[in-house]
Amino acid sequence: MSEQNRLRDAGAIVGIGATEFSKDSGRSEMRLVVEACEAAITDAGLSPSQIDGMVTFTADTNPEIEVARNLGMGELSFFSRIHHGGGAACGTIQQAVLAVNAGVADYVVAYRGFNERSGHRFGTGVQGRPPLATAESAHFAWYAPFGLLTPAQWVAMFAQRYLHEYGATSEDFGRIAVADRKHAATNPKAWFYEQPITLEDHQNSRWIVEPLHLLDCCQESDGAQALVVTTPERAKDLAQPPVIVKAAAQGAGENQDMMTSYYRDSITGLPEMGLVARQLWNTTGLTSDDVQAAIIYDHFTPLALPQLEEFGFCARGEAKDFIRDGNIELGGRLPINTNGGQLGEAYIHGMNGIAEGTRLVRHTSTNQPENVEHVLVTAGTMVPTSAVLLGVA
Amino acid sequence: MTTTDTDEQAAFLTKLRAFQGTEAGTEVGADPVNQAMIRHWVEAMGDQNPVYVDPDAAAQSVHGQVIAPAVMLQAWVMRGIRGRPAQGGSPRDELMGMLDDAGFSSVVATNSEQEYDRMLHLGDHLRTRTVIDSVSEEKHTGLGVGHFVTTRVEYETTEGEPVGRMLFRILKFKPGTGRSAAPSDDAARRPLRPRPALTQDNAFFFDGAKQHRLLIQRCAQCGRLRHPPGPRCPRCGSYEWNAQEASGRGTVYSFVVNHYPQVPAFEYPLAVGLIELEEGTRLVANVVGIDPSDVAVGLAVEVEWLDEDPDLTLPAFKPRA
Structure with missing residues (x-):
């Protein structure tokens, strides 16, 4: 990790745009992405021809050149894709900040879109993937033949050990789901709008993979999200109050595996997220005390707990107490996932979380806490990951 | 598992493996490749390609004449309901007898692989030469404890022109030693587990x-x-x-x-x-x-x-x- 990160306050999110979030969009994934990008560009007060850079996930199936062609963007001088599924989310913003600071692009769109429910369902995992003689394929040789095939199953192995070591319970995981759904219930864009759940609902929901209940698992969604990034200097002239990227970071930990870092001395922490946290704090000089709200990546509830620990909102193993004390709800010390998170709003691989972080700094969230100055947004867990710290100009 | 068991198994396997590479007999097809059998086959399979049954269409094709479906290869030299010759005596029959006597009396065909040298035409008359390719060590399978026996069958015309070959594998197993005392149809039909992707490292x-x-x-x-x-x-x-x-x-x-x-x-x-x-x-x-x-x-x-x-x-x- 470099101690020389100079990208403090170096970028601004100036536009956000999304499609509706559904279970059956009825449109192509390409169309969803094009619609979201157009909405984000319009939100910024820009025209497509002003966009000269694009970033997405390697997991995305919509090539940037096709998106650009459909939007009439013209020439692109920067394009980049990031690996590792949902871990890429905030990394797309970091790429955009790097690009606009290096002068290789002026306005960069980051996007992600899919028909993840009506098309190929992510929850089915890697069953049916052909075994190829590549390292990425061979990785699954240690899991697929034994029936460990889905993200929920990979995460559950970690969760079981976490429960064992720290005396947390399934209810502690459930409290994350309850908070998410409570926040989704008042967000009209959320799939689970007006559908809050109780802890009892959580406990009564069927097992998906012990120790994960159905309500510990995020949804599969159809939809797309896009964001526009430029320099703080250019942001001053645009339509929205700029949301400053105080810092952005990526991280892969020691002995990192893709979803299955089971071979470290301890498997109850997220060292890759710890690395990301150290970079955010080092770059900005801020600490967890300076953060008033957070979007904590929640594909599965258990991994929200060690994230709170890695960023220093509570001590290791004490996230259960932090959560039990009501800190993550509106009015608490650190309201999280005010859009409903991925369990409540939609699962757009973390990109909708960055949009909510942007709204929180703009003070336009449907669940807006008062006095928000800095918002933390995190990306996928158990994979190489990323995060951004957003703030007012 | 006791040492004695292991020794006995090793001794038995040595006897079984003495058959590896052994010629297991030759057979000649009852009939040459003919239109009637081809017609019955493609009707049963629902294959409507005219190259198998229509001389005019076949003449226009790259084959220039009627051909037999390639996968019929095995059919041209099958014993059918004639069964085995009364006095066995072939090394293959001897091997099967040894397995039967040791309790591996059930049999299931597990897989076969065919290779073709050329398409077969009406009038081709085939014969086979069979070699016992390999016998596996004792395996614990879902169906039961058993040995896989692989035979290699070489197909040629009665004039001696090679036209194809087939690896044919069966499992000879002890009934009642599988996952459950009476293996259910479900277990037998269960799809295979996902294959591990193999590299030189793993x-x-x-x-x-x-x-x-x-x-x-x-x-x-x-x-x-x-x-x-x-x-x-x-x-x-x-x-x-x-x-x-x-x-x-x-x-x-x-x-x-x-x-x-x-x-x-x-x-x-x-x-x-x-x-x-x-x-x-x-x-x-x-x-x-x-x-x-x-x-x-x-x-x-x-x-x-x-x-x-x-x-x-x-x-x-x-x-x-």
Whole structure:
């Protein structure tokens, strides 16, 4: 990790745009992405021809050149894709900040879109993937033949050990789901709008993979999200109050595996997220005390707990107490996932979380806490990951 | 398993394997390749390609004449309901008799692979030459304990022109020794487990598993054990490695019990453990021989072997006695 990160306050999110979030969009994934990008560009007060850079996930199936062609963007001088599924989310913003600071692009769109429910369902995992003689394929040789095939199953192995070591319970995981759904219930864009759940609902929901209940698992969604990034200097002239990227970071930990870092001395922490946290704090000089709200990546509830620990909102193993004390709800010390998170709003691989972080700094969230100055947004867990710290100009 | 069992098995396997490479007889097809049999076949298969039945259309095709479907190869020299000759005596019959007498009396055809040298035409008259290709060691399969027997059949015309060949594998097994006393149709029809993707870095593990050896990659220079394996020792930098056979004893470091989604290759609920071996490395494997709801972190376990199918053997762990 470099101690020389100079990208403090170096970028601004100036536009956000999304499609509706559904279970059956009825449109192509390409169309969803094009619609979201157009909405984000319009939100910024820009025209497509002003966009000269694009970033997405390697997991995305919509090539940037096709998106650009459909939007009439013209020439692109920067394009980049990031690996590792949902871990890429905030990394797309970091790429955009790097690009606009290096002068290789002026306005960069980051996007992600899919028909993840009506098309190929992510929850089915890697069953049916052909075994190829590549390292990425061979990785699954240690899991697929034994029936460990889905993200929920990979995460559950970690969760079981976490429960064992720290005396947390399934209810502690459930409290994350309850908070998410409570926040989704008042967000009209959320799939689970007006559908809050109780802890009892959580406990009564069927097992998906012990120790994960159905309500510990995020949804599969159809939809797309896009964001526009430029320099703080250019942001001053645009339509929205700029949301400053105080810092952005990526991280892969020691002995990192893709979803299955089971071979470290301890498997109850997220060292890759710890690395990301150290970079955010080092770059900005801020600490967890300076953060008033957070979007904590929640594909599965258990991994929200060690994230709170890695960023220093509570001590290791004490996230259960932090959560039990009501800190993550509106009015608490650190309201999280005010859009409903991925369990409540939609699962757009973390990109909708960055949009909510942007709204929180703009003070336009449907669940807006008062006095928000800095918002933390995190990306996928158990994979190489990323995060951004957003703030007012 | 006692030493005596193992010795007896080894002796029996030696006798069985004496048949490997043995010529197991020749046979001549009852009829040459003919239109009537072809017609019955393609009607049964629902294949409407005219090249098999319409001389005019076939003449216009790249073949220039009617051809037989390639996969009919085996059909041209099958014994059909004539059955085996009264006085057996062929080495293949002798081998089957030995297996029957040892209790491996049930048989199931597991797979066959065919190769074709050319298309067959009306009037081609075929004969076969059969060689016993291989006999496997004793395997524990879903159907039961048994030996896989592979024969290689060479097909040629009665004039001696080679036209194709076939590897044909059967499992001779002891009835009642499978997953359940009476193997259900479901178990027999269960799709195969997902195949591991093999590279030069990990194949040794799965090769070892076929021999019921639980192997851990070991750096040849500094001796460090590592799993999952890789090409270079992260500690000392050596690219040289070998493998150490694990004791097979360990404890459950963590585990999950899968309920959904249910993939047909597996039975649910399915317990999957992260096993910490005595040697210090961890690996993922199924936990068996215990109700999934009784699995717990810290459970002492030992390896047992799942001979899933002819190509896949996996370690599993059961509570230690």
